[in-house]
Amino acid sequence: xxxxxxxxxxxxxxxxxxxxxxxxxxxxxxxxxxxxxxxxxxxxxxxxxxxxxxxxxxxxxxxxxxxxxxxxxxxxxxxxxxxxxxxxxxxxxxxxxxxxxxxxxxxxxxxxxxxxxxxxxxxxxxxxxxxxxxxxxxxxxxxxxxxxxxxxxxxxxxxxxxxxxxxxxxxxxxxxxxxxxxxxxxxxxxxxxxxxxxxxxxxxxxxxxxxxxxxxxxxxxxxxxxxxxxxxxxxxxxxxxxxxxxxxxxxxxxxxxxxxxxxxxxxxxxxxxxxxxxxxxxxxxxxxxxxxxxxxxxxxxxxxxxxxxxxxxxxxxxxxxxxxxxxxxxxxxxxxxxxxxxxxxxxxxxxxxxxxxxxxxxxxxxxxxxxxxxxxxxxxxxxxxxxxxxxxxxxxxxxxxxxxxxxxxxxxxxxxxxxxxxxxxxxxxxxxxxxxxxxxxxxxxxxxxxxxxxxxxxxxxxxxxx
Numbered sequence: 001x002x003x004x005x006x007x008x009x010x011x012x013x014x015x016x017x018x019x020x021x022x023x024x025x026x027x028x029x030x031x032x033x034x035x036x037x038x039x040x041x042x043x044x045x046x047x048x049x050x051x052x053x054x055x056x057x058x059x060x061x062x063x064x065x066x067x068x069x070x071x072x073x074x075x076x077x078x079x080x081x082x083x084x085x086x087x088x089x090x091x092x093x094x095x096x097x098x099x100x101x102x103x104x105x106x107x108x109x110x111x112x113x114x115x116x117x118x119x120x121x122x123x124x125x126x127x128x129x130x131x132x133x134x135x136x137x138x139x140x141x142x143x144x145x146x147x148x149x150x151x152x153x154x155x156x157x158x159x160x161x162x163x164x165x166x167x168x169x170x171x172x173x174x175x176x177x178x179x180x181x182x183x184x185x186x187x188x189x190x191x192x193x194x195x196x197x198x199x200x201x202x203x204x205x206x207x208x209x210x211x212x213x214x215x216x217x218x219x220x221x222x223x224x225x226x227x228x229x230x231x232x233x234x235x236x237x238x239x240x241x242x243x244x245x246x247x248x249x250x251x252x253x254x255x256x257x258x259x260x261x262x263x264x265x266x267x268x269x270x271x272x273x274x275x276x277x278x279x280x281x282x283x284x285x286x287x288x289x290x291x292x293x294x295x296x297x298x299x300x301x302x303x304x305x306x307x308x309x310x311x312x313x314x315x316x317x318x319x320x321x322x323x324x325x326x327x328x329x330x331x332x333x334x335x336x337x338x339x340x341x342x343x344x345x346x347x348x349x350x351x352x353x354x355x356x357x358x359x360x361x362x363x364x365x366x367x368x369x370x371x372x373x374x375x376x377x378x379x380x381x382x383x384x385x386x387x388x389x390x391x392x393x394x395x396x397x398x399x400x401x402x403x404x405x406x407x408x409x410x411x412x413x414x415x416x417x418x419x420x421x422x423x424x425x426x427x428x429x430x431x432x433x434x435x436x437x438x439x440x441x442x443x444x445x446x447x448x449x450x451x452x453x454x455x456x457x458x459x460x461x462x463x464x465x466x
Contacts, residue, residue: 036060146322162189173313176363179284195239221270247287
C-alpha cells in the first residue's frame with residue numbers, strides 16, 4: 001500500500017496549520033510538529049514517508065534534524081523549507097541528506113508538486129527494498145545444500161558451466177531433487193545474473209497455449225488476441241530461459257523450439273517479422289529422453305542441441321549423508337517462515353528420516369518437516385509429529401520380521417536366523433553412524449565404540465556402500 005503520511009514541521013504554528021490543511025484536502029495523512037525535537041519523537045514512532053521541515057527554528061533546526069535522522073537510518077524523504085533560497089543552502093541540505101528544498105513563500109501548486117515527487121520517490125524505494133528482500137529470500141530458498149560427493153561435484157559443475165554462459169544445459173533427476181534450484185544457481189553465477197531468469201513448465205501449459213506463451217503474438221493474431229503480447233523468449237532476452245519438464249513438450253513445438261535454437265530468432269504468432277534473442281537455454285526432465293527419442297516421442301536433433309552440458313542430480317535415497325544438513329537448513333527456514341524457534345530434531349527422528357527412502361526427494365523432506373511444524377504448535381518436534389515416518393518404520397519392521405519367519409519355515413535353524421538378524425541390525429547401525437559422520441570412518445568407529453579395523457572389516461563383510 002502506498003505511504004501518504006506527511007510530517008509538517010514549522011515553529012510558526014499558523015504556517016504549519018495552513019500547509020497541513022492543504023495536504024489533508026489532497027488526501028494525505030498529516031502529522032504536525034512545532035520543533036525539530038518534537039518531530040524526532042513523531043518520526044521514531046510513526047511510519048512517515050515525507051517530512052516537510054523549516055530550516056530556521058529554535059533548537060536543533062532543520063539541518064540538525066536531517067543529520068540526526070540520517071544517522072539513525074530513517075528513510076523518510078525530507079524537503080527543506082527555507083526563506084534563504086541560496087545555492088549554498090540547497091547544496092548543504094542535499095549533502096546532508098535532504099531529498100529537495102522549497103523556497104518560502106511558495107504556491108499551493110509548487111508545494112503539491114514537491115510533495116507528490118517526494119512521496120513517489122519514497123514509495124519507489126520501499127518497493128525496491130521489498131523486491132530485493134524477496135529476491136534474497138528466493139535465493140535463500142534456492143541454495144544447493146548437501147555434503148555428499150555428488151552434490152560437491154554438481155557445485156563444481158555449476159561453476160564451470162556458469163563461466164560459459166552460452167552453452168545449453170540439460171538437468172536430469174527425479175521429481176523433487178532440485179533441478180530448478182541448480183538452474184537458478186547456474187544463472188546467478190553467470191554473467192547473465194542481472195538479467196531475467198524465466199521459467200516455463202512445459203507440463204503445466206496446455207498444448208494450444210504453449211506457442212503463444214513462448215513466442216508471443218500480435219494484436220488480432222487469433223480470436224481473443226485484443227492486444228499485442230510478448231512471449232517468454234522476449235521476457236528472458238539477455239538472461240536465461242528454463243524449460244522444466246522438457247520431456248512433456250509436444251512434438252510439433254519441439255520443431256519450433258529447435259528453429260529458435262538454431263536461428264536465435266523468434267517470430268510472434270501473427271507477426272510478419274522476427275527479432276533476435278540472446279538467451280541461455282537450460283532444460284530439465286525426470287524422464288529418460290534417450291528412451292523417448294527411441295520411441296519417436298522426442299526429436300533427436302533437439303535432444304542433442306539441449307544436451308550440450310548434462311548434469312544429473314541423484315535422488316535423496318542415494319545421498320543420505322545430506323539429510324542431516326538439509327534438515328538443519330529446512331528447520332531454520334521454517335522457523336523464519338512460521339515465526340517459531342524450534343531447535344532441531346532428536347536422534348530417534350533423525351534415524352527415522354535416515355531409514356526412509358523419500359520417493360519425493362528433497363521436496364518430500366520439506367513437506368514432512370513443515371507438516372511436523374504445524375502438528376507441533378509451539379512445542380518441540382516429537383516422533384508422533386511424523387506419522388508417515390512412523391508408518392514406514394512399522395512397515396519395515398513387519399516386512400523384516402516376515403522375512404525372518406519365512407527363513408525359519410525353509411528349514412534354517414535358530415542359530416542361522418539369529419545371525420541374519422544380527423547382521424541386519426549391525427548393518428543398519430553402521431550405515432546410520434557413517435551417514436551421521438559424513439562417511440568419516442574414524443568418527444563412525446568412535447561413535448559405535450569399536451576400533452577402526454573392526455569397522456572396516458564389517459563394512460566389507462556386510463557390503464555397505466555410500
